[in-house]
Amino acid sequence: MCADSSQNPSSASVSNIKPPRKILEGIYAFPPNRDTLGGTSYFIRANLGNILVDCPNWKEAQPFQQFCEQQGGVHWLFLTHREGMSQVRSIQSDLDCEVVVQEQEAYLLPEVSVTSFQEEIRLGDALGIWTCGYSPGSACLYVPSNGGVLFSGRHLLVDSNGNLTPIQSRKTFHWRRQLRNVKKLQTKFPPETLSYVCPGANTGFLRGKGVVKVSDQGLMTL
Numbered sequence: 001m002c003a004d005s006s007q008n009p010s011s012a013s014v015s016n017i018k019p020p021r022k023i024l025e026g027i028y029a030f031p032p033n034r035d036t037l038g039g040t041s042y043f044i045r046a047n048l049g050n051i052l053v054d055c056p057n058w059k060e061a062q063p064f065q066q067f068c069e070q071q072g073g074v075h076w077l078f079l080t081h082r083e084g085m086s087q088v089r090s091i092q093s094d095l096d097c098e099v100v101v102q103e104q105e106a107y108l109l110p111e112v113s114v115t116s117f118q119e120e121i122r123l124g125d126a127l128g129i130w131t132c133g134y135s136p137g138s139a140c141l142y143v144p145s146n147g148g149v150l151f152s153g154r155h156l157l158v159d160s161n162g163n164l165t166p167i168q169s170r171k172t173f174h175w176r177r178q179l180r181n182v183k184k185l186q187t188k189f190p191p192e193t194l195s196y197v198c199p200g201a202n203t204g205f206l207r208g209k210g211v212v213k214v215s216d217q218g219l220m221t222l
Contacts, residue, residue, distance in 0.1 A: 017063050020056075023210030024146045024196060028071075030056040030064065032203060036084035040203045042151055043068065044143055048124025049075030053141055053151045054200055055084035058091050065094050076100050076123050080153025080200050082135050088112050102130050105137030131155045131185065133178020134171070140185065147195030149211075155181065156222070157202045164197055164212045165222060182222055191218030 020028040026045040032038045033056055042053040052074045056064045068074050074097040077088065082105050089112050092099055100123065101109065103116040115121075121128040127142045134154040141151040150156075155178065157167045166182050168175050197212040206212065215221060 017060050019063065020067050021210065023198070024149065026145060027143075027149065027198070028067075029198070029203070029210055032201075033057040033084060035059070035087065037201065038204075039081075039083055039154075039201045040199070042198055043071065043074075044126070044145075045071055046124055046126065046143070046145075051075065051123060051126060051141070051143075052077045052091070052095070052097065053198075054078075054080055054153070055087045055091060058087040058094075068095055073097075078123065078126075078128055078139075078141050078151075079105065080140060080151065080155070081105075081138050082108055083154075085109060100128060102128075102132075102137030102139045104132070105135065129185070129188070131178075131181040133166070133174055133181055134169075135173050138173075138178075142189065142194075144193075148189065148193045149196045149198060150185070150189065150194060151198045151200070153200040156185075156197060157199045158205045158212060159202075160205055162205050162207065162209075162212075164199070164214070167202075182219070186219045186222070189219060191216055191220070194218050 018031045020030045023029050028043040030041040032040050041056040044051040074095045077097045077099045079101045085108050099114045101114050106114050106116040119130050129140050131140050132138050138155055143149050156164055159165055166178055
């Protein structure tokens with residue numbers, strides 16, 4: 001006899017959850033998380049330790065936890081901003097991962113064991129960079145795979161036309177600092193080191209593409 005999912009709400013809920021989607025070699029995007037204002041989390045498969053960037057919707061953790069474990073687990077959870085921090089403790093407990101956050105956001109996680117950093121931090125081949133503006137401890141993560149990928153959090157987003165740009169919102173902590181840190185990224189990552197940007201929100205404006213392919217000028221057009 002076939003089971004009737006309408007009689008099992010939890011099974012129906014799990015079956016309706018979209019799995020993480022492969023967007024580049026070794027990189028997967030989770031469905032936008034309503035609890036983080038539509039934020040997009042990413043999974044990076046890496047030889048020196050897999051990385052989870054920001055928080056998927058861990059209230060529906062079972063399929064996402066299974067996905068992470070099937071990929072070899074998570075070594076680091078890297079937070080690019082403070083949205084979704086209420087889920088960090090559960091993620092760390094379920095995945096037994098190291099939580100990495102810029103030092104000015106670390107106080108928001110008093111019950112979590114964290115590794116904090118000031119300006120930069122190395123996570124295997126990846127590089128975490130402090131880019132305050134959206135929040136005091138906003139950060140970006142760079143990985144050299146696929147010609148160079150920048151996970152820009154809320155520091156750089158896409159607008160309604162799908163163009164990559166810094167965006168000021170009602171939650172922006174310091175707009176001028178955010179703009180200054182755009183220049184820092186332009187200097188640190190010349191065009192030959194960067195092929196793609198994965199923004200931490202507004203990914204619906206990418207209309208299915210999943211990533212922003214940067215031009216030959218890299219970030220210099222921002």
